[in-house]
Amino acid sequence: MNQPVEDNFRQQVQQIVAHIPFGRVMTYGDIAAMCGSPRAARIVGGIAHYGDTKLPWHRVVKKNGSLAEGYPGGIPAHEKHLRAEGVMFLPNGRVNMLEAQWRPALEGGG
DNA sequence: CGAGTGACCGCAA
DNA sequence: ATTGCGGCCACTC
Numbered sequence: 001m002n003q004p005v006e007d008n009f010r011q012q013v014q015q016i017v018a019h020i021p022f023g024r025v026m027t028y029g030d031i032a033a034m035c036g037s038p039r040a041a042r043i044v045g046g047i048a049h050y051g052d053t054k055l056p057w058h059r060v061v062k063k064n065g066s067l068a069e070g071y072p073g074g075i076p077a078h079e080k081h082l083r084a085e086g087v088m089f090l091p092n093g094r095v096n097m098l099e100a101q102w103r104p105a106l107e108g109g110g
Numbered sequence: 111c112g113a114g115t116g117a118c119c120g121c122a123a
Numbered sequence: 124a125t126t127g128c129g130g131c132c133a134c135t136c
Contacts, residue, residue, distance in 0.1 A: 068117035
């Protein structure tokens with residue numbers, strides 16, 4: 001249960017992002033924190049740009065619920081992809097962090 | 111190997 | 124709600 005992935009930061013990021021369930025979203029800061037560096041939020045974004053582009057990065061949003069700007073296609077595209085998964089959006093153009101934000105800790109408690 | 115960069119975050123006015 | 128500034132850490136050229 002304890003893989004030596006501690007040396008691979010992006011390995012974890014990609015791992016987590018690849019485990020984000022359908023119709024859910026995660027924040028850069030949270031993902032970074034899960035990797036051990038809560039201050040590496042921007043690095044998570046960087047990995048999204050340099051790392052494996054085959055991952056569902058569109059399920060990753062900012063802490064305030066807004067979408068990423070450097071997304072391939074722009075926020076308009078990022079939004080569409082999320083909406084395509086059933087993610088609810090607010091009238092201000094942000095994601096409903098109350099329903100979409102994924103909570104891995106609740107997956108085992110319900 | 112060295113220096114710069116970035117799909118961010120938090121605080122203050 | 125908006126604007127301005129620093130920090131932080133891994134990745135790339």
